[in-house]
Amino acid sequence: MEWQTRFSPLPLSTQDALPELSISLLDNLSMITMVGEDKKSYLHGQATCDVVSLEKDQSTLGAHCDAKGKVWSVFRLFHHHDGYGMIQPKSAVEVELKEIKKYAVFSKVTIEESSDIILGVAGENANAFVSSITKDAGDVCVIQGGTAVKVAENRWLLVVTAEMTQALTTNSQATLTTHELWTRFDIESALPFVAAEAQNEHIPQALNVQALGGISFTKGCYTGQETVARAKYRGTNKRAMYIVKGATTEALGEGAIELERSVGENWRSVGALLTHYQFSDNQAMGLIVLPNNLDDDTLLRLIAQPECEWEIAALPYSLDDE
Missing domain, CATH: 2.40.30.160 (Elongation Factor Tu (Ef-tu); domain 3)
Structure with missing residues (x-):
């Protein structure tokens, strides 16, 4: 589609000023969606974060582990349409989908990779930009064609349709760039990035998930909990x-x-x-x-x-x- 040609690399030196408003095409990320009657209880029993208490206007980091506590995925979780969205590196999704669906046959839940476009909005004008496309307040907002998720001050993820992406980028005053700029922001924020080559290598605490509010130590059981709890209470990490x-x-x-x-x-x-x-x-x-x-x-x-x-x-x- 035409909108795909509008995003281009933005070379920056360590001394260059950042754009006042940038929209990055995050084609290195993807989203797994989870819908169905049992979506909350099923995901709560799989993830390190507290899914039950997650409000409509909140997002959280979380991790999904194997039985030994090794991480398959670190994701940004939020309410999306009638279910949940879990944004993570695109290269990790194939394995993560297989692992997160392993016990889904016993629950009323549908888990699949989304075809939505993921954009990153950043810069000193980012909050104002998002306010112009939603009537909601809070860190997770419903927008036309999708959802806006605040990840830091003046930094938002947009999960939208191709049609909405076309509308947002037509005659846009923002700098339209590829995913590298957003990667820089994530590194500066020290947000974990678990791509395919790093899956099943580390426990969540080795990726600082606990320091970012992505582990609940008071929730019920979940896959890998014993290892995660031992790392905290026995100092094994x-x-x-x-x-x-x-x-x-x-x-x-x-x-x-x-x-x-x-x-x-x-x-x-x-x-x-x-x-x-x-x-x-x-x-x-x-x-x-x-x-x-x-x-x-x-x-x-x-x-x-x-x-x-x-x-x-x-x-x-x-x-x-x-």
């Missing part, structure tokens, strides 16, 4: 997700981007970035799961570009789960 940043000599590109850390005079691999953003002035940033006892000044470097040193940056929130 030894990992956390961090923002890292540094120089590059060439674009990072796609595929696994692995880092190593200094250990005395040697270097030891610490794993791959969960996601990353490349600036136009040979700088980059990303998210990675690291041991949670590293010093703040621990030296890192890119394995593929060993001359490029990186560092751990401050998180925008506390890692306490209280």
Whole structure:
């Protein structure tokens, strides 16, 4: 459709000002929908978050785990039409759909991938823009053709039809760009990004889900709860997700981007970035799961570009789960 050609990359240096209003086409994300009489009870028994108490005007992060507490998906959950929407990385959806539907045969619930378009609205004029297309207040609003979900101050996800996307982007005054800018915002907010290659690797606390309100420690049983509870009450989790940043000599590109850390005079691999953003002035940033006892000044470097040193940056929130 015509609207798809309107979005283009927006190269930015570390010094460039951000657009006052941007709309990003988030084709790297997708949404699983859940509808049916048992949708609330079924999802409540699968996810780490408290589904029962989620109000119509609220959203929450949550995780879905296997029986051993390893994460299949970290998602943004909200009420959408007559059911729930769960936004997550598109590459994770195939496996997550299979896993989340595993016990659905015993419940009155329909679970499927949505064909809706996902847009990210950001900038100092974002709140005003969303207010102009809805009559609702709150952090989740009904809009024509879909739902608007606030994820941070002046940052909204829109889940809409192709027709609404066409309408929103026709003669728009916003900067229309591809998903990279939104990825940057998510990294700066340290929001977990579990793509296909990171599925079934980490427990929720290693992805900071507890620090972002995505784990309820008072709800009933759910898949993987024993491991998640043990990590909290027995202190068994030894990992956390961090923002890292540094120089590059060439674009990072796609595929696994692995880092190593200094250990005395040697270097030891610490794993791959969960996601990353490349600036136009040979700088980059990303998210990675690291041991949670590293010093703040621990030296890192890119394995593929060993001359490029990186560092751990401050998180925008506390890692306490209280």
